[in-house]
Amino acid sequence: MDMIQTFYDQLASQYHKLFFDWHNATREQAVLLDSLFARFGFTRSSRILDCACGIGTQAIGLASLGYRVTGSDLSEAALAEAKKRAQQSQVQIPFLQGDFRALEAAFDQRFDIVMAMDNALPHMLTHEDLSDAVRSMVSRVDNGGLFVASIRDYDALLAEKPSYSPPYIHKTANGQRVSFQTWDWEDERYKLTQYIIEDEGTVQVSKFRCAYRATTRQELTALLLENDCKAVTWLFPEETGFYQPIVVGQK
Numbered sequence: 001m002d003m004i005q006t007f008y009d010q011l012a013s014q015y016h017k018l019f020f021d022w023h024n025a026t027r028e029q030a031v032l033l034d035s036l037f038a039r040f041g042f043t044r045s046s047r048i049l050d051c052a053c054g055i056g057t058q059a060i061g062l063a064s065l066g067y068r069v070t071g072s073d074l075s076e077a078a079l080a081e082a083k084k085r086a087q088q089s090q091v092q093i094p095f096l097q098g099d100f101r102a103l104e105a106a107f108d109q110r111f112d113i114v115m116a117m118d119n120a121l122p123h124m125l126t127h128e129d130l131s132d133a134v135r136s137m138v139s140r141v142d143n144g145g146l147f148v149a150s151i152r153d154y155d156a157l158l159a160e161k162p163s164y165s166p167p168y169i170h171k172t173a174n175g176q177r178v179s180f181q182t183w184d185w186e187d188e189r190y191k192l193t194q195y196i197i198e199d200e201g202t203v204q205v206s207k208f209r210c211a212y213r214a215t216t217r218q219e220l221t222a223l224l225l226e227n228d229c230k231a232v233t234w235l236f237p238e239e240t241g242f243y244q245p246i247v248v249g250q251k
Helices: 002-018 022-039 057-064 076-088 127-139 154-160 217-226
Strands: 047-050 068-073 095-097 111-116 141-150 168-172 175-186 189-200 202-213 231-235 246-250
Touching (some): 002 076, 002 175, 002 202, 022 057, 022 141, 047 057, 057 068, 057 076, 068 076, 076 095, 111 127, 127 141, 127 217, 217 231, 217 246
Parallel strands (some): 068 095, 111 141
Antiparallel strands (some): 141 246, 168 175, 189 202, 231 246
16 A cells, blocks of 8 residues: 555645645535435435545535544545645544555444545455455444445446546646646556646646556445445436446445
8 A cells, every 4th residue: 555655645735736626626526425415315414434535625525514524544644634624624524544444443433424535446456455445444334324435437448448538727827737647557457647737937747656456336336245235326427416436335
């Protein structure tokens, strides 16, 4: 996990630049997730563990709606950024460092909803690591609760194995900011380089490297069913408005 931790430690202070307006994105995503949770019968009094919280993109928005949110992440730098942003947003969220393959070590309690958004699970580079992560996350879900995660649509991506992701181009007050990724595939794994280019008078280029393993819906569904989820539902962007497919496991 050292590569993952280093990737997010280095990216933490610039992660918000991947959005045109990070604060607005937190609000929009919270509304989308709130609607999804309500669909499965959960209210804003629900207890949520965001176990891949990063800088708080989902956790802070959901806390602002009244959810009782706890955040954890592998990256100390991302957690420090999340704490600062939660304070600025005037929400109370306890943040703890933790590996989502071993959540029992950090949390005695269970939660109504345990979530890991933004393609966090495919950082697991083997089936065994993914299995450990799913088992750990579901173990922290209370009976009747939800496992919620979003991942890229790897079922489609594996057919073509693209070498890059389309760029995001954001106009700024003094120029523009461009972010994109290049992908170097080897079988089901790929090495990712994230570029952030700021062209505001002078050009500044930042790049960050990490690795992923393409996780198929069949693989993740099977693991959820093996780990006490009685039903698994996949929801797609055209239905939810979220930018990635979302999987929901009902315990």
